[in-house]
Amino acid sequence: MYKLAQKALFQMDAEVAHGLGIKALKTGLFPAQKDVYPNLKRSLFGFEFPNPVGLAAGFDKNAEVIQPMLDMGFGFVEVGTVTPKPQDGNPKPRIFRDIPNKAIINRMGFPNAGLDVFKSNIKKFRHTPHAQEAIIGVNIGMNKGQSEPVEDYKLLIRELSEFASYLTVNISSPNTPGLRDLQKKENLEPFLQALLKERDAQPYHRPVLLKLAPDLTQQEQEDIAGVVMNAGIDGLILSNTTFARPDYLDAHFSKEIGGLSGQPLKDKSTDIIRNFAQLTKGNIPIIGIGGVANAMDVKAKMDAGASLVQLYTGLVYEGPNVAQNICKGLSKAA
Numbered sequence: 001m002y003k004l005a006q007k008a009l010f011q012m013d014a015e016v017a018h019g020l021g022i023k024a025l026k027t028g029l030f031p032a033q034k035d036v037y038p039n040l041k042r043s044l045f046g047f048e049f050p051n052p053v054g055l056a057a058g059f060d061k062n063a064e065v066i067q068p069m070l071d072m073g074f075g076f077v078e079v080g081t082v083t084p085k086p087q088d089g090n091p092k093p094r095i096f097r098d099i100p101n102k103a104i105i106n107r108m109g110f111p112n113a114g115l116d117v118f119k120s121n122i123k124k125f126r127h128t129p130h131a132q133e134a135i136i137g138v139n140i141g142m143n144k145g146q147s148e149p150v151e152d153y154k155l156l157i158r159e160l161s162e163f164a165s166y167l168t169v170n171i172s173s174p175n176t177p178g179l180r181d182l183q184k185k186e187n188l189e190p191f192l193q194a195l196l197k198e199r200d201a202q203p204y205h206r207p208v209l210l211k212l213a214p215d216l217t218q219q220e221q222e223d224i225a226g227v228v229m230n231a232g233i234d235g236l237i238l239s240n241t242t243f244a245r246p247d248y249l250d251a252h253f254s255k256e257i258g259g260l261s262g263q264p265l266k267d268k269s270t271d272i273i274r275n276f277a278q279l280t281k282g283n284i285p286i287i288g289i290g291g292v293a294n295a296m297d298v299k300a301k302m303d304a305g306a307s308l309v310q311l312y313t314g315l316v317y318e319g320p321n322v323a324q325n326i327c328k329g330l331s332k333a334a
């Protein structure tokens, strides 16, 4: 059934297809179909995750379809990236597919409806039955052109901690000028200290996770590992999309500017997970992400040191049963 729909969706511009998907999910067209796998439960950050497979940031930027995504079988959902003010992002088209290689390049640039709409949506969700126990990550970013990035992140921590299970500080999108510079040691240290201070001042104490790019050099990774351990960051999300362009990609696709995700990112993100697990001596939990599409991919991320995983591109290519199918496979193998 999805294969037929997918054929039609793949004829459309990728962002139009995504918009249709969100609309369909909002109508409640898809009945809940999740099975429960008691042997896949994971305890982390003070929560009990029903399974270790989460939806990655970027799919539900405005926190509009949290329940439908949980109903698809995801063990947790990360919404955002949200910025304080609404913004349009980069000119369209800005999402591209390489179907044979199960890859996407995007240069969205954080288009989103802004804090007010996001907050109202997530608040509404938290007031629905059973929503209190749902594990929802809130991925926060800065508006384009913000000269004091730390102020945007602090504002979002203040406004959204109440509704978030955990907060993800996104400094690794390749599509917001200057953002990735925050990963530099001299910038990162004071930045994280300020954010954790803001977090500590809130009545709701939430874990703060840092989402990083996979394109960091060994030296940069060593520097960041030192900083996050000193600062007391609760977890790492590895990784965001990559600037890399493996030779085998379609030539037209490959020349698009933006971040590459999906299968061609898989091994690169697994490598950076392994490296950070070693650099932090396993003391900082890692959520592994990049090219996850089946139970074997999850196992590879976990063998490298991840405690949980997330996916986005796998949902586009494998369809709405992806989380269910992965859990089935993991549960059998456990």
Ligand SMILES: Cc1cc2nc3c(=O)[nH]c(=O)nc-3n(C[C@H](O)[C@H](O)[C@H](O)COP(=O)(O)O)c2cc1C
Pocket: 056, 057, 058, 059, 061, 080, 081, 095, 104, 106, 108, 110, 139, 170, 173, 211, 239, 240, 241, 260, 261, 262, 263, 265, 289, 290, 291, 292, 310, 311, 312, 313, 314
């Ligand atoms: C179209 C698109 C939009 C994305 N938007 C965001 C975003 O807003 N914030 C973020 O942290 N990551 C974003 N990502 C990155 C994903 O969360 C994920 O880190 C990356 O795609 C690798 O995982 P995957 O191979 O399973 O897609 C986006 C990815 C795609 C494909």
